[in-house]
Amino acid sequence: KIKLGKFPFLNCVPIYHALEKGEIKAKTQFELIVDVPSSLNERLKRRECVIAPISSIAYVYLKEEVFLLPNLSISAKGSVKSVVLFSRVPIEKLHKKTIFLTRQSATSIALLKLLLKECFGIEAQYRPGEIMQLNGQAVAGLAIGDTALRIKAKGIYPYQFDLGELWQKWTGLPFVFGVFAVRKEAWPKKEVKELWQLLCLSKKWGLSHLDKLVLLYAHEAIDLKQYWQHLN
Numbered sequence: 001k002i003k004l005g006k007f008p009f010l011n012c013v014p015i016y017h018a019l020e021k022g023e024i025k026a027k028t029q030f031e032l033i034v035d036v037p038s039s040l041n042e043r044l045k046r047r048e049c050v051i052a053p054i055s056s057i058a059y060v061y062l063k064e065e066v067f068l069l070p071n072l073s074i075s076a077k078g079s080v081k082s083v084v085l086f087s088r089v090p091i092e093k094l095h096k097k098t099i100f101l102t103r104q105s106a107t108s109i110a111l112l113k114l115l116l117k118e119c120f121g122i123e124a125q126y127r128p129g130e131i132m133q134l135n136g137q138a139v140a141g142l143a144i145g146d147t148a149l150r151i152k153a154k155g156i157y158p159y160q161f162d163l164g165e166l167w168q169k170w171t172g173l174p175f176v177f178g179v180f181a182v183r184k185e186a187w188p189k190k191e192v193k194e195l196w197q198l199l200c201l202s203k204k205w206g207l208s209h210l211d212k213l214v215l216l217y218a219h220e221a222i223d224l225k226q227y228w229q230h231l232n
Contacts, residue, residue, distance in 0.1 A: 005052025014206030
């Protein structure tokens with residue numbers, strides 16, 4: 001079986017659901033490896049996966065070992081909704097303050113540091129830690145994925161800064177948070193190419209059946225259809 005990586009987040013549902021649940025028929029056998037972006041980056045490097053979504057910034061150190069797969073990414077044109085800096089103070093008051101950074105991400109951490117320094121002139125103190133586990137005691141923290149959606153819904157932090165939105169305001173460009181990559185030595189195999197094609201078909205099915213997916217993955221924190229339509 002081909003080992004296929006997957007993020008454990010709602011942002012992957014429209015891409016994977018049809019493939020996982022048999023809505024499209026797959027002759028190619030695969031085994032799902034579900035893990036957060038920072039871990040899948042390393043799993044792909046260690047050859048524990050053949051195809052996987054990874055942090056876009058991870059391609060910098062994996063580019064000699066992997067190819068990027070076309071037509072698949074976790075991206076947003078503006079607001080992404082699930083990559084958020086939560087804060088108790090306005091963003092300009094975070095200078096010299098401690099900001100907690102989720103261990104699940106790589107791209108979002110680099111993006112946050114870049115935005116704070118270049119856009120706001122902020123030099124913060126960064127510490128690893130999951131803001132959700134700090135019971136609202138942190139001044140600020142970065143969260144991603146479903147955790148970010150839940151924190152937003154709870155309204156614990158009065159200031160919420162969407163990194164996709166901040167990036168677009170600064171550059172006028174969309175942002176690619178995650179890319180899909182394949183090990184170079186595996187790409188010539190027919191079944192590996194077929195699995196990529198199946199992922200593309202599964203994504204096409206998912207985007208055309210969002211209302212059905214909303215019912216299946218009902219989430220207390222967010223309007224799922226609106227969230228998925230924000231992604232690109």
